[in-house]
Amino acid sequence: MKRHVLAGTIALIAATAALPAIQAVPAFAIDNIEPTNAPDLTSVRAKIAAGDYQGARDELRGLAEDTQQADVYNLLGFTLRKTGDYRTSLTYYTKALELEPDHKAAREYLGELYVETGDMAKANDQLARLTTLCPNGCEERDDLAKAIAQKTVRQTGN
Numbered sequence: 001m002k003r004h005v006l007a008g009t010i011a012l013i014a015a016t017a018a019l020p021a022i023q024a025v026p027a028f029a030i031d032n033i034e035p036t037n038a039p040d041l042t043s044v045r046a047k048i049a050a051g052d053y054q055g056a057r058d059e060l061r062g063l064a065e066d067t068q069q070a071d072v073y074n075l076l077g078f079t080l081r082k083t084g085d086y087r088t089s090l091t092y093y094t095k096a097l098e099l100e101p102d103h104k105a106a107r108e109y110l111g112e113l114y115v116e117t118g119d120m121a122k123a124n125d126q127l128a129r130l131t132t133l134c135p136n137g138c139e140e141r142d143d144l145a146k147a148i149a150q151k152t153v154r155q156t157g158n
Contacts, residue, residue, distance in 0.1 A: 039063050044075055053082040070100035078109050086117055102133055108140035115147045123148050 044063075047056035057079035063072045077092035090113060096106040111126030127148060130141040 038069055038071060039067055041071060041075065048075070048079065053079045057083065068095075068099060070096040070103045070106065073099065074103060074106040074109060077106070077113075081109065081113050081116070086113060089113055104130060104133055104138060104140040107133070108144045111144040112147050115144075115151045120148065120151065123151075 041063075044056045044059050047053075047059065057076065060072055060076040060079060063069075064076055073092045073096035077089045077096065080086075080089035080092060090110075093106050093110040093113065096103055097110070100106070107126050107130050111123045111130070114120070114123035114126065123144070127141065127144050130138070130144060134141045
């Protein structure tokens with residue numbers, strides 16, 4: 001009888017000792033989740049969709065002061081390009097790509113900036129990069145290819 005009580009007591013102590021280790025596993029896993037620094041861009045995207053590029057730009061400038069995030073810089077470049085500020089737009093696309101070199105939307109929009117400013121060689125460089133990033137195709141690659149083709153047709157008159 002004493003042997004069973006002793007064995008039961010040892011098992012209870014072992015289980016109790018193991019309990020914190022078991023409980024720590026989920027907490028450890030949660031701690032390893034990459035924190036996201038991406039701000040909520042819902043309002044900005046709604047303004048862009050509505051054509052309110054200046055409103056989106058103003059909101060993005062505030063966000064850019066608080067965070068260095070590729071999506072923020074990319075959209076800031078986009079809104080600046082849409083308002084005709086090509087030089088500053090280029091700066092923000094470049095910053096987005098410094099933070100995230102494979103950012104497909106930044107590659108597309110930078111290529112479109114080059115199309116709009118007539119630098120077709122650089123636009124085609126961005127298309128080549130998107131072709132590498134999206135070997136099976138993607139919306140960004142298709143949109144840039146379309147913009148390049150339209151500009152080429154306008155230039156050749158065909």
